[in-house]
Amino acid sequence: xxxxVLLFLRFGHFILFVLLELFCLYLIVNYNRTQREIWxxxxxxxxxxxxxxxxxxxxxxxxxxxxxxxxxxxxxxxxKLINAGLTPIPERDSSSALNGQYKLIxxxxxxxxxxxxxxxxxxxxxxxxGVQKDMGVIxxxxxxxxxxxxxxxxxxxxxxxxxxxxxxxxxKRTGAFGPLKWIGTNPRYVNLADIPKHxxxxxxxxxxxxxxxxxxPKGILVGVVEETNLPSGSNFHNIKVLLSNDxxxxxxxxxIENLKQSExxxxxxxxxDE
Amino acid sequence: MSSTIIQNLLRLFFxxxxxxxxxxxxxxxxxxxxxxxxxFYPLFLFLLPLKIPKITLVLIGFGVGILIDACYNSPGxxxxxxxxxxxxxxxxxxxxEPREGYNVSLGLTIKSYxxxxxxxxxxxLLFIHLLIYFILEIFAPAYTLEIIGRxxxxxxxxxxxxxxxxxxxxxxx
Numbered sequence: 001x002x003x004x005v006l007l008f009l010r011f012g013h014f015i016l017f018v019l020l021e022l023f024c025l026y027l028i029v030n031y032n033r034t035q036r037e038i039w040x041x042x043x044x045x046x047x048x049x050x051x052x053x054x055x056x057x058x059x060x061x062x063x064x065x066x067x068x069x070x071x072x073x074x075x076x077x078x079x080k081l082i083n084a085g086l087t088p089i090p091e092r093d094s095s096s097a098l099n100g101q102y103k104l105i106x107x108x109x110x111x112x113x114x115x116x117x118x119x120x121x122x123x124x125x126x127x128x129x130g131v132q133k134d135m136g137v138i139x140x141x142x143x144x145x146x147x148x149x150x151x152x153x154x155x156x157x158x159x160x161x162x163x164x165x166x167x168x169x170x171x172k173r174t175g176a177f178g179p180l181k182w183i184g185t186n187p188r189y190v191n192l193a194d195i196p197k198h199x200x201x202x203x204x205x206x207x208x209x210x211x212x213x214x215x216x217p218k219g220i221l222v223g224v225v226e227e228t229n230l231p232s233g234s235n236f237h238n239i240k241v242l243l244s245n246d247x248x249x250x251x252x253x254x255x256i257e258n259l260k261q262s263e264x265x266x267x268x269x270x271x272x273d274e
Numbered sequence: 275m276s277s278t279i280i281q282n283l284l285r286l287f288f289x290x291x292x293x294x295x296x297x298x299x300x301x302x303x304x305x306x307x308x309x310x311x312x313x314f315y316p317l318f319l320f321l322l323p324l325k326i327p328k329i330t331l332v333l334i335g336f337g338v339g340i341l342i343d344a345c346y347n348s349p350g351x352x353x354x355x356x357x358x359x360x361x362x363x364x365x366x367x368x369x370x371e372p373r374e375g376y377n378v379s380l381g382l383t384i385k386s387y388x389x390x391x392x393x394x395x396x397x398x399l400l401f402i403h404l405l406i407y408f409i410l411e412i413f414a415p416a417y418t419l420e421i422i423g424r425x426x427x428x429x430x431x432x433x434x435x436x437x438x439x440x441x442x443x444x445x446x447x
Binding site: 012013014016017020021023024025026027028030031032034035038039 | 327328329331332333336339343348349350351353354357358360361410413414
């Protein structure tokens with residue numbers, strides 16, 4: 001209380017000045033015709049401007065929600081495309097057998113690396129959202145990796161940039177297929193191995209996922225051939241693939257649930273058992 | 275003490291009368307009719323005693339302004355300018371304080387501190403007063419040039435008028 005009195009003694013004249021000045025401004029804009037008109041017009045303009053800016057600002061804050069919505073919608077559309085046999089990159093024979101086989105779950109990348117020999121990507125969706133081990137993950141520009149670990153709310157994928165991820169891919173033009181291998185240096189490139197030398201490979205050939213993978217639908221974009229050579233004495237091409245996805249800039253991805261994966265795997269297992 | 279109050283009250287009455295009856299009607303500037311006003315009454319605030327409490331000064335400023343506004347039929351415009359003038363008067367005084375300091379028993383006049391000092395003191399306060407006054411009177415940023423022009427023109431004539439008064443009337447306090 002004493003402080004308050006002291007404060008008033010010291011700054012009382014200032015407080016009084018401000019209050020009276022505000023009162024004067026009130027008088028000016030209310031009881032002088034010219035000033036009132038100017039004030040009315042200006043404040044209209046100003047309020048219009050301010051509310052526009054404010055809208056921009058609040059829009060900016062709701063961008064995140066909108067982005068989530070858009071990503072979910074995107075996933076839905078891609079799901080429909082894939083299930084209709086129209087993969088983002090159409091294949092040669094699109095069969096309608098895919099109908100309803102794939103479901104997409106949108107997820108946001110929570111952690112990611114590209115600079116280690118084995119890179120992992122973490123997502124904010126887990127078992128609760130239907131994510132399971134061995135599901136494939138695709139981004140906006142192509143494949144990303146395969147889920148290896150899932151808990152209640154989060155999941156972890158082996159990035160394509162992982163030495164032990166062998167995702168089956170093929171050259172779209174010829175249909176020759178082989179596993180994708182990362183050599184562990186440049187995050188922009190992977191190698192496509194096991195392409196026999198009797199098939200032709202050209203620089204610029206598109207690489208897509210093959211139908212031999214249970215993780216991905218057939219025909220998801222991987223990248224394009226950047227360099228190819230045939231080492232002497234080797235039976236296989238040495239193919240360097242430029243990835244279409246920039247792994248250092250992943251944000252939203254779709255996790256692919258293959259509803260028939262267990263059936264497929266069951267059959268394959270029977271073969272190995274025999 | 276009470277003689278100071280009476281003297282200032284009389285001066286207030288006289289200044290307001292001069293401002294409202296004579297100077298308000300005076301049209302200077304020929305073709306630029308209304309461009310130059312004569313604003314004389316702030317001299318009352320300049321001449322108030324040195325040791326007046328700041329809070330009283332602000333209140334007096336407001337009162338004088340409202341009085342002039344009543345004559346000019348412009349509620350708040352002069353009062354707002356007077357408030358600023360009254361509020362910054364102590365600061366301006368401390369900026370122009372003579373080397374030997376102020377003498378409490380003397381008035382803030384030419385006789386006490388010289389014409390040069392008074393010109394600086396009254397000029398600074400009057401210029402700020404007029405600038406605030408014309409900003410609020412014209413009130414449109416589009417007329418910034420007119421605000422500045424009228425401030426300067428009015429400033430020159432009004433300050434001249436004040437100096438004339440100070441020299442002719444020779445107020446002691």
